[in-house]
Every structure is written in C-alpha cells, then in structure tokens.
Amino acid sequence: MANLQTTIQTSTPPLRDHRSLIEAASRYYSEAVRLNDVQLLEKASQLAYQAWQADDRYLPGINLLARIAMHRGQYQNAKYWVDNGLSIKPDSPGLLYSAGHIALSTGQLDDAEEFFTASSRISQVATKSPMYLAHIKLLKGAYVDAFQIYRELIKTQANDAQVRSKLFEATDQIVADFYSVELEQELLRWFEFEDVDHSQLRSLTTSMLQHKMRLTEQGCPLDPEQIANDPLLLAGLQHFYFTDPLMEKLLTTLRRSLLLSSSRELAIPGGFLDLVTGLAAQCELNESVWFIDPQETTLLSQLNDLAARILSLGDVNASDISAIVLLTMMYQPLRHAPFFDALVAHDILWPTHMAELMDKCLQEPLTIRAHASCVRTINLSGDPISDQVRAQYEVHPYPRWTSLGYHQPADYLDTLASLFPGAQLPERHEPINLLVAGCGTGRQAVRLSRYFHGLSVTALDLSKTSLGYAAMQAERYGCDIDFVHGDLLEAAQLNTQYDVIECSGVLHHMDHPEDGLQALTEQLASGGLMKIALYSRQARTLIRELRETLGEDLPTSESDIRLVRETLIQQGSEQWHAILQSPDFYSLSACRDLLFHTKEHTYDLQEVRRLIDNAGLEWVGMVAPQGAYKLAADVLKLKPQHLTLNDWHTLEQVNPALFAGMYQFYVRKP
Ligand SMILES: C[S@@+](CC[C@H](N)C(=O)[O-])C[C@H]1O[C@@H](n2cnc3c(N)ncnc32)[C@H](O)[C@@H]1O
Numbered sequence: 042m043a044n045l046q047t048t049i050q051t052s053t054p055p056l057r058d059h060r061s062l063i064e065a066a067s068r069y070y071s072e073a074v075r076l077n078d079v080q081l082l083e084k085a086s087q088l089a090y091q092a093w094q095a096d097d098r099y100l101p102g103i104n105l106l107a108r109i110a111m112h113r114g115q116y117q118n119a120k121y122w123v124d125n126g127l128s129i130k131p132d133s134p135g136l137l138y139s140a141g142h143i144a145l146s147t148g149q150l151d152d153a154e155e156f157f158t159a160s161s162r163i164s165q166v167a168t169k170s171p172m173y174l175a176h177i178k179l180l181k182g183a184y185v186d187a188f189q190i191y192r193e194l195i196k197t198q199a200n201d202a203q204v205r206s207k208l209f210e211a212t213d214q215i216v217a218d219f220y221s222v223e224l225e226q227e228l229l230r231w232f233e234f235e236d237v238d239h240s241q242l243r244s245l246t247t248s249m250l251q252h253k254m255r256l257t258e259q260g261c262p263l264d265p266e267q268i269a270n271d272p273l274l275l276a277g278l279q280h281f282y283f284t285d286p287l288m289e290k291l292l293t294t295l296r297r298s299l300l301l302s303s304s305r306e307l308a309i310p311g312g313f314l315d316l317v318t319g320l321a322a323q324c325e326l327n328e329s330v331w332f333i334d335p336q337e338t339t340l341l342s343q344l345n346d347l348a349a350r351i352l353s354l355g356d357v358n359a360s361d362i363s364a365i366v367l368l369t370m371m372y373q374p375l376r377h378a379p380f381f382d383a384l385v386a387h388d389i390l391w392p393t394h395m396a397e398l399m400d401k402c403l404q405e406p407l408t409i410r411a412h413a414s415c416v417r418t419i420n421l422s423g424d425p426i427s428d429q430v431r432a433q434y435e436v437h438p439y440p441r442w443t444s445l446g447y448h449q450p451a452d453y454l455d456t457l458a459s460l461f462p463g464a465q466l467p468e469r470h471e472p473i474n475l476l477v478a479g480c481g482t483g484r485q486a487v488r489l490s491r492y493f494h495g496l497s498v499t500a501l502d503l504s505k506t507s508l509g510y511a512a513m514q515a516e517r518y519g520c521d522i523d524f525v526h527g528d529l530l531e532a533a534q535l536n537t538q539y540d541v542i543e544c545s546g547v548l549h550h551m552d553h554p555e556d557g558l559q560a561l562t563e564q565l566a567s568g569g570l571m572k573i574a575l576y577s578r579q580a581r582t583l584i585r586e587l588r589e590t591l592g593e594d595l596p597t598s599e600s601d602i603r604l605v606r607e608t609l610i611q612q613g614s615e616q617w618h619a620i621l622q623s624p625d626f627y628s629l630s631a632c633r634d635l636l637f638h639t640k641e642h643t644y645d646l647q648e649v650r651r652l653i654d655n656a657g658l659e660w661v662g663m664v665a666p667q668g669a670y671k672l673a674a675d676v677l678k679l680k681p682q683h684l685t686l687n688d689w690h691t692l693e694q695v696n697p698a699l700f701a702g703m704y705q706f707y708v709r710k711p
Contacts, residue, residue, distance in 0.1 A: 062092035063102045070109060077452060077494045085109055100126050100133055107139045111146065114458060119143050134160045138168035145173065146459055148680050150670070153177055172204060175211065182671045184214035192227065205234050206447035213241035220252035225273055232276040238446035239280035243624075246277045247285050256287045265295065269316035278319030282327035284627040286610050293331050296320050296371050304340050307347075309364050318395050321370035325402060328441065328629035329373050329599065332607035341372045345379050352383040359389050367395055375402035405513070412516070413509025419501075419527035419534040426552035427503060427528050429639045433597075434481070434504035437630035441510070442484045445518060448492040453541070456493070457570070457707070461662040462682060465709060467540045467568050472497035476539040478529045478561055479503075479547030483511025483522070489543070490520040499523040499535065530560050538566040545574035546703060549642045558656045565710045570661065572707050577700035578643035579693055583619045584636055585643070595637045602633055619698065644704065646690045653708050661707035663689050666699055 069085035072078065086109045092102040103126040110119035120143050126136040141156035154177045160170035175190035191208035198204045208231070217224065228246060232239060250273055251257055268274060268291075283289060299317055303309045309317050324331075333341070348365050351357060369378055378384070384403065391399045421427065453473060454466050467473065473496050477486040480500035490498045500522050502508050508524050515522045525535065529547070542561050548554040558573075565571055578585070587609075588595065596602045606626070609617045625631035644652070653660060665673075665681035672692050673679050679688065693699050 059092040059095035059099050059102060062088050062095065063099070063105060066092060066102075066105055070105060070112075074112065082109060082112065098129050100130055100136065103129075104133075104135045104139055107136070107143075111139070111142060114455070116143050116147050132159075132163055134164040134167040134170065137163070138170050138173075141170065141173055145177065148462065148682050150177055150180060150680075154181075172207065176207060179207070179211055179214075180670055182668055184211060187211040188215050195227075195231075199230075199234070202236055202447045203449055205231075205237050209237050209239075209241040209446065212245050213243075215245045215248075217245055217248040217252060220249055225249060225253075229272055229276060232280060236447050238444045240282075240444070240624075241446070243277070243281045243284060246273060247283060247288055250274055250277070251285075251287060254291070256291060263291070265298070266312050268295065269313045275315055275319045278316075278323045282323060282330075282628050284624040286621055289331060289610070289627070292320065292323070296331075297334070297337060300337055300340055300368055300371065303364065303368055304344065307364055309367065314394050317367050317371060318398060321367055321395070322398055324371055325374050325398070326441075326443070327627055328437075329377075330603065330606065330627060330629040330632060332603050333372055333600075337372065341369060344369050348378070349380040349383060352380055352387060357387050357389060359391050362389070363392055363395060366399075370398075370402070375399075376406040381406070408513050409506065409509035411509075412512035413505045416505060416508045416512065416524045416526045419525060420531045421503070422528035422530040424528065424530060424552060426640050427530065430550050431503040433633065433639050434502075435506050437633050438482050438504060438507035438510050439630040439634045440482055440484065441628070441630055442482060442514070445484065445488055445491065445514075448488065450492050450494065453489075453493040453496055460664070460682070461707065464661050464707075465568070467566070467570060471495040473540045474537060474566075475499070475541040475543065476501065476532075476535070476537070476561075476564065478532065478542055478544040479550075480508070480511055480524070481546075482507050483514050483524075485543060485545060486511060486522050487515050487518050487520050490515070490522050491518050497523075499525060499537070499539075501525045501527055501529060501532070501535070503528055529557055532560045532564045535564060537564065538569070539564055540566055540569050541571070542569070543572040545572065545705070546576075548573065549576045549644070550638060550640050551642075552640065554642055555652060555655060558652060558658075562656050562658060562710060567710055569710050570707050571658065571710070572664075572705070574703040574705040575649065576641060576643045577693070577704055578645050579697045580699070580701045580703075581643050582697070583617065587617070587620065587636060591637075595639075597633075597637065597639075599629060602629060602637060605637075606632060619701075623701075646686050646693070646704070649704060649706070650686055656708075657711070658708040659711055660686060661709050664705040664707075666702055666705070668696070669699065672696055672699065 066085045066088035069081050069088065073081035073085055089102055089105045089109060092099065093106060096102070103122050107119045107122035107126070110122060119139070123136055123140045123143060126133060127140065130136070137156050137160035141153045141160060144153035144156060154174065157170045157174040157177065160168055161174055165171060171190055171194060175187040175194070178187035178190065188211040191204065191211050194204050195208050228242060228249065231242060253273070254263060254268065277283065283292065295316065299309070299313060299320070344365050348362060348369065351362050351365070366384070375381060385407070421431070454469060457464065457466055475489060475496050475498050477489070477498065477500040480486045480502045483500060486498050486500035489496055500511060502511070505526050508526055512524050527534065542565055544561060548557045551557045561571065591605070596605050609620065620626055620636070623635060625635040650660070662682065663684065669681045669692070672695065673681050673684060676692060676695055677684070677688055
C-alpha cells in the first residue's frame with residue numbers, strides 16, 4: 042500500500058502531538074469542504090498524514106484520512122484507511138459511517154445499508170448514520186421504512202434543514218391506511234416548517250383526511266361546520282393544491298353552497314371564514330382548475346360587477362368589500378379578477394384572516410410584471426410553432442411553483458460523477474457556464490444556482506411572463522441568474538460556449554426538435570454535457586388516446602379546459618385512471634401542459650438514440666426514475682448506473698409507466 046501513501050505530500054516536518062495535528066487538520070478539512078478549496082484540502086491531508094505517522098492507531102486521524110480521500114473521489118484510498126481503522130476497532134461508529142459513505146458513493150447500496158445499520162445500532166448520535174440509512178431505504182423504494190426513520194429523527198432534529206427535506210421526500214410517497222391523531226399532530230407541526238416543499242405532504246394529508254372524514258364510505262354524513270374548521274384541511278388548502286377527485290368533489294360542493302348562501306347577504310358566516318379563505322388560497326394555487334357550473338358563473342359575474350362598482354365609488358373600507366372579494370377568489374385567482382387594477386389602486390386594511398393572502402395576491406402579479414419588463418431579449422425566431430408555444434406559456438406560465446424545498450449544497454461535477462461513475466466530465470474550472478434552455482418559471486435554474494457551487498447560470502425562455510415569475514423567485518432565493526427572453530433556435534446569439542446545458546421538457550414542444558438540439562449543440566463546448574428530458578411515447582399512451590379522441594377540439598380557453606376535465610372526472614377513474622393520478626391534472630397551467638399542449642412529440646428509446654447520434658452527441662446515462670433500483674435489480678440483476686439504453690428499453694416494457702416523469706438523460710459533446 043506504499044503507493045497510496047505517496048499520494049500525500051509530506052513536505053512539512055512531522056509534529057509530535059497527533060491530537061493537535063488532527064484538530065488542525067479537521068479545521069482545514071471543514072474549511073476546504075465549505076469553500077471547495079483544493080489547497081486547503083491538501084493542507085488537511087498533510088497534517089492528518091503527519092498525525093498518522095505520530096500515532097498510527099489514532100482512529101479520528103485514520104477516519105479523517107478516509108474522509109479526505111473520499112472528498113477527492115479516491116474511493117480505493119478511502120477504503121484502505123477505513124479498513125485499516127476497522128481492523129483496529131471493528132465497532133467504531135465513525136468508521137462504519139465512513140464505510141457506509143464509500144459504499145454509497147460507489148453504488149453498493151446493500152453494503153452501505155449494512156454499514157449504516159451497524160453504525161446506528163452502536164450509536165444513534167455519534168454520526169448521521171440513521172439519516173443515511175433512511176436515504177438508502179428511499180433509494181431502494183422502502184418508503185415506509187424511510188418515513189419511520191425520518192419521523193423519529195425530526196422529533197429531535199427539527200432545525201436540521203436536511204432532515205426536514207428528507208422527511209418531506211419520504212412523506213411524499215406515503216399514503217395513510219387509517220387516521221391517527223398522533224400523526225395528524227405531527228403533520229400540523231411539519232406544515233409550519235420553512236424552506237421545505239409543502240406539496241410533499243399532500244398524499245399523506247389527503248389520505249388522512251379521507252379516513253378522518255370517511256370520504257370513501259358511500260352515504261356517510263358530513264358536518265360542514267366541522268369540516269370548515271378542520272385544522273389539517275385548512276393547512277392543506279393553504280399550502281398545496283389537492284390532487285384527488287374525491288377531495289375535489291367535497292371541496293367544490295362546499296364551495297358552491299358557500300357561494301350560494303353567502304351571496305344573498307353578501308356576508309360569510311363567522312364559522313366559515315377560514316374555509317372560504319382556504320378555498321381562495323386553493324384557487325390561487327390550482328389557478329381555478331375546478332369546474333364552475335352556470336349558476337356559479339352567473340353569481341361570480343354579479344359579484345365581479347358589484348366589486349367593480351364599489352371600487353369606483355372612491356374611499357373603500359375592508360368591511361365594504363372583503364366578503365365579496367373573498368367569495369370571487371374561490372373562483373378566480375385575484376390577478377384575473379376584472380377589478381384587479383382598481384383594487385390595487387386602493388389601500389385597504391384587510392381583516393386578519395385574509396391579510397396575508399391579499400398581500401401576496403395583490404403584490405405578486407405586479408412583481409412579476411416588473412421583473413418581466415427588465416429581462417434582456419435576443420431575437421425570437423419567427424418560427425410559427427414557437428409563436429404558438431410562446432402564446433400558451435404567456436397565458437399559462439408553467440409550473441407556478443411556490444417552494445424550492447431544500448437540497449444539500451453540492452458540487453455539480455461531483456454529483457454527476459457519483460450519478461455516472463466513470464463518465465467523462467467537463468474539465469474542472471470556475472465558474473462552470475450553465476445554460477437552462479427553456480427555463481419556464483425557473484425552478485430548475487434557481488435550484489441549480491442556489492444549491493451547486495461555482496455555477497454561472499443563464500436561463501432562456503420564449504415566455505416573458507414565465508421569465509418574470511422565474512426572476513421573482515430568483516430574487517426571493519437570493520440567486521444571481523442571467524435571464525434571457527428568446528428562442529433557443531437563436532441560441533447562437535448568446536455568444537457563449539457552455540460547459541453544461543440543461544433542457545428539460547422543451548425540445549418535444551418544438552416543430553423540429555432536432556433543429557433545437559442542433560442549435561443547442563452548437564453552443565455546447567467540446568467535452569460539455571447536456572441534460573435532456575423528453576416525453577416517452579409509452580408513458581403517454583393514455584394521453585395520446587385522449588388527444589386523439591378530442592381531435593381538433595383540444596381546449597385552450599380556461600372554461601373549456603375546466604369542462605373537459607370535469608367530463609374526464611365524471612367518466613370515472615377506471616377509464617382515465619393514469620391521468621387522474623397525475624398531480625398535473627389538478628392545476629390549470631399544469632393540466633394544459635400535460636394534456637392539451639399546442640405541440641408535442643413523443644419518443645421511444647430507439648428514437649432517442651437516433652436523435653442523439655444525428656446531433657453528433659455521445660450517450661452518458663439515464664437519470665434513474667423512481668422505482669428503477671428495485672426494477673433493475675429484479676429484472677436484470679443490475680444497478681441503474683450500469684444499464685445501457687437497451688436495458689432501459691427492456692425495463693420500460695416491463696413497467697410502461699417507468700418514464701411517466703419523462704426520459705431524463707445526459708449526453709456529451711465529443
Ligand atoms: C414544459 S415547460 C418546462 C419548463 C422547465 N424546463 C421545467 O422543467 O420546469 C416548457 C418551457 O419551454 C419553453 N420553450 C418551448 N419552446 C422553446 C423555444 N423554442 N425556445 C425557448 N423556450 C422554449 C416554453 O416557453 C416553456 O416555458
């Protein structure tokens with residue numbers, strides 16, 4: 042093993058006290074990781090090696106040498122040090138934890154699980170082993186196990202952003218089999234966390250509510266007052282849009298009766314104020330996707346007229362108008378209200394129960410407009426399909442995301458190296474120039490900019506409104522992103538060669554996706570990587586059937602989209618099961634994007650291969666979709682990172698919905 046040791050520079054003369062050497066080395070190591078600094082890491086390495094020379098049985102020193110090697114991606118070297126340490130003390134939680142990490146980084150999930158299990162059994166607190174154990178359970182699809190571990194961890198580590206985000210990731214996969222008061226209390230606490238994506242609490246919240254209200258039991262009487270004050274329902278309404286036909290039925294029924302009963306007196310009964318506010322918040326989130334019947338349409342129109350008249354009278358108090366505004370907001374996002382501009386012109390002190398919602402709904406459209414007007418522009422191509430696509434996203438920017446969630450800050454190239462061990466990556470330099478082509482409302486661009494070190498992010502899109510939304514979110518998350526309005530067919534005008542281009546869910550909406558890919562390839566530096574996401578034909582079989590059924594009558598107006606949606610719901614979950622299962626069915630922009638897009642192409646993996654070959658690009662690898670680890674192990678006895686395109690094709694035949702979230706893959710420009 043002498044060759045391993047020679048990789049460490051020993052120019053500094055050895056010091057005596059191994060403990061103080063390790064203390065200093067640890068400090069250098071922490072700084073090196075924080076700043077992603079190679080020289081500091083080298084210094085840490087030298088000191089740790091000297092410490093080992095002074096005492097070759099001192100475990101914290103040996104463990105530090107392993108962690109430094111791991112950080113450098115030298116897994117063999119790291120394993121050497123860990124094995125060395127474990128031969129001295131086989132039950133060291135710290136070394137077992139490092140061994141788990143090495144196994145995890147090299148894709149040995151079973152080994153990693155064993156090491157983390159052993160480490161947590163010996164000490165629950167010395168390391169983050171339980172956290173990583175749960176992470177592996179997640180990767181392996183053992184969601185309930187993962188959820189139970191995170192649920193325990195959050196009780197003592199609620200301030201740890203990573204624990205919170207992993208808890209939410211696991212919860213996203215959980216459906217409750219029964220109602221539990223204890224779990225409801227926990228959920229209510231989780232709703233109060235910040236910096237998390239609350240929509241990940243949706244399936245658990247919905248299933249808990251279904252059991253609590255016994256929604257699946259035919260003819261079970263419901264007490265509207267009790268529902269109106271249900272804390273879990275109210276929390277859900279404020280934090281995510283519901284994606285369940287039964288909940289939609291319940292909520293639209295309640296909404297209708299609230300509108301009918303409150304419009305008569307133009308007052309909302311006290312016991313229902315929170316519910317009406319919640320339904321207004323829900324309508325903002327789902328962009329008024331629920332069906333509105335003719336009687337409701339008439340009443341809404343009368344309330345809109347009345348609000349406009351009151352606002353035209355001069356001074357207006359909240360008591361004159363708050364009930365009217367709130368009732369209309371159950372049916373239309375405030376920004377679409379015909380009286381929106383008049384309302385903005387008044388300075389109204391809203392009652393507490395609706396103040397926060399009003400502040401957001403009045404401010405946000407103005408902020409988006411202001412940002413959109415500042416975005417720099419390159420040429421639009423004049424391509425007729427690009428024009429139609431732009432028109433769609435100007436009216437319905439997608440997705441209207443509200444929370445980024447949290448990700449452990451990471452190095453972009455290291456992350457790719459662990460996703461695709463052995464892949465040829467772009468040369469390491471700072472900054473890495475990254476283009477998000479077709480960035481939409483910016484979630485991907487903001488996530489990249491916020492959570493990866495050393496990236497310079499440019500984000501391009503056809504739709505100015507989408508860019509306005511994206512820029513607003515970038516500001517909220519403190520990200521410096523260069524937003525550009527234009528057609529990716531004109532990407533040459535960006536005058537930049539990018540190290541990485543990410544283009545997700547965009548090319549398949551172009552008239553000639555191969556031209557779009559060509560335009561992007563020309564802006565990719567030699568050796569650069571491109572991440573592409575494209576629709577799978579197989580995963581969209583049912584959607585294709587629906588589009589064929591609708592033929593020329595693909596709805597584009599909001600009322601038509603609502604009507605077609607309602608018909609699908611009425612026709613029942615059997616016929617359209619997969620569509621009704623998709624969360625995108627439950628918000629207006631997402632539903633239009635999912636089902637009624639003005640232009641879409643779908644692919645199989647042979648066509649993906651041809652597209653890439655024709656663009657002169659090389660295949661790097663597929664981002665494993667959820668469930669892929671277990672499926673690949675069951676069917677092919679392989680791990681996802683070892684699968685070829687043909688293997689993925691085989692897996693897709695076994696599970697046609699495998700790529701419901703699109704084919705997401707990386708290619709490389711030679
Ligand atoms: C389905 S959205 C995806 C947005 C984003 N990539 C995401 O994953 O959230 C498609 C986006 O691509 C944009 N787009 C479509 N064709 C484009 C083109 N030729 N040039 C630039 N952007 C385009 C649309 O305006 C829209 O915002």
